[in-house]
Amino acid sequence: MSDPSSHSAAAADSPAVFDAVVVGAGPSGLVTALALAYVARGTGAKIGLVGPAPDETAAAGDTRTAALMDSSIALLKQLGIWPGLAPVSAPLEGIRIVDSASPFFAAPDVVFRASELGLPAFGYNIPNPVLVRALYEQARQAMPVAAGSVSHIDIAEDHARLVCTDGREIMTKLVVGADGRNSVCRKAAEIPVQEWRYPQKAIATRFRHSLPHEQISTEFHRPSGPLTTVPLPDANESSLIWVVEEDEAERLVTLSRADFAAELESHLGALTGPISDVGEIRAFPVAGMTARTLTGPRTALVGEAAHILPPIGAQGLNLGFRDAGWLAERLRPVFEGSGDAGARPVLLAYGDSRQMDVMSRTIGVDLLNRSLITRFPPAQAARGAILRGLKSLPMLRRFAMRAGIAPPTPLPPLMQSQA
Incomplete structure (x- = not known):
């Protein structure tokens, strides 16, 4: 582990000893490490992080963004990270739903506005590389960091032993697995998972458009999945998540940037105007996964080590x-x-805190995605009826907005907005 005062990683002769070690340096792992360091401040508890430093070469072509809702922004504010991110983030003042999943049951467009809830924005859209870099630098200031990965974990009754890829060993009371879909931590704790795949891929990129986005994210509900544009700080630039059938994804990623822009404009042109300057185009499988439990012996799971959802609704x-x-x-x-x-x-207390939130989000996102790709007329009709209700009934619309940005259970104190 590195000394936070020197920012260098030097292997020790004997294993470093910690109260909790977070394994994984994606956004969820970094935020978890910082949150643990925050509540451990002044207690003498030792928090550590194992995870690779951001790859600046890969980051240069990474067009993905993170749409963080109000409670997530509140957490970044508590941790002291938000001031550096605010200037490079775009507020999400509105969310537009355009229903084109069925020609027979299409509903009118619905626009949800944060102002209806008394909020300046539902949240903010932040470029993924910028977010990760800021979180990692803050972590290096706050705790010892081993800039590598874990190859093996032994779990004993009163501790866990982590073996890093460079051979160093770390002893800890708690392993926090934030190491993604193929989590070494989850496997070491023998936590089973349920996985499923959809016949879709998600295309991620960014693009410029002639009409301003007006801080409104637009989600087109289409038969192959949602096509979502999310505002970037430049009023004429947006990020894109385009969920399509697998064969269609393979075709789209082979197009030239100009041809891709023309194809995208054929779907979005009425809202965006002419499209240009498409960024790096990447495609990802659309899948779901949930761990049967978020905890195991000496182990707690967070982020994509615990659950993976389709890219719908942020x-x-x-x-x-x-x-x-x-x-x-x-x-x-x-x-x-x-x-x-x-x-x-x-x-067990941690697992109980998360059960309802994880289950409700997993089921909700899965049902929404399946309702788009289904050809079953009653399901299409039901979705259209719900959207019509949201359009015409302000009380129902406000209820849906609150449910979308906040869990069905209370937020932890660190994520509650400060008056």
């Missing part, structure tokens, strides 16, 4: 941030009392 990363907030909240009294961060009652 739910996935915000769910991971709430994992971070609740894990920090459950560990706060443990750190303050010099207790055992990996004790079974502590882990």
Whole structure:
């Protein structure tokens, strides 16, 4: 692990010892490490992080963004990170739903506005590389960091031993698995998962357009999946998540940038005007996964080590941030009392905090995606009826907005907006 005062990673002769070590340096893992360091401040508890530094070469071509809802922004504010991110983030003041999934049951466009809830914005859209870089630099200031990965974990009754790829060993009371779909931490704790695939791929890129986005994200509900544009700080630039059938994705990624722009404009032109300057185009499988439990022996899971959702409604990363907030909240009294961060009652309390939120988001996103790709007329009619209700009934629309940006259970204190 590195010394946070020197920012260098030097292997020690004997294993470093920690109360909790976060494994994984994606946004969810970094936020979790920072949240744990925040609640451990002044207690003597030791928090560590194992994860590779951001790859600046790869980041240069990464056009993905993170649409973080209001509660996630509140967490970044609490951790002191938001001031540096605010200037490079775009507010999401409105969300437009355009229903084109069925020619027979299409509903009118619905626009949800944050002002209806008394909010300046539902959240903010942040370029992924910028977010990761800011979080990683803050982590290096706050805790020892091993800039590598974990190859093996041994779990004993009162501790876990992590073996890093460079041979160094780390001892910890608690392993926090934030190491993604193929989590080494989850496998070491023998936590089973349920996985499923959709016949779709998601295309991610960014593009310029002649008409301003007016801080409104637009989600087209189409038979192959949603096509979503999300505002970037430049009023004439947006990020794109385009979910299509797998064969169509293979065709689209082989197009020239100009041909891709023309294809995209054929779908969006009425809202965006002419499209140009398409960025790096990448395609990702659309899949789902949930761990049967978020905890195991000496292990807690967060982010995509715990759950993976289709890219609909910006739910996935915000769910991971709430994992971070609740894990920090459950560990706060443990750190303050010099207790055992990996004790079974502590882990069960964390799992109970997350069960309803994870289940409701997983089911909700899955049903929405399947309702788009289904050819079953009653399901198409039901979706259209719901959208019509949202269009015409302000009370129902406000209820749907609150449900979309906040979980069905209370937020952890770190994620509650400060008056």
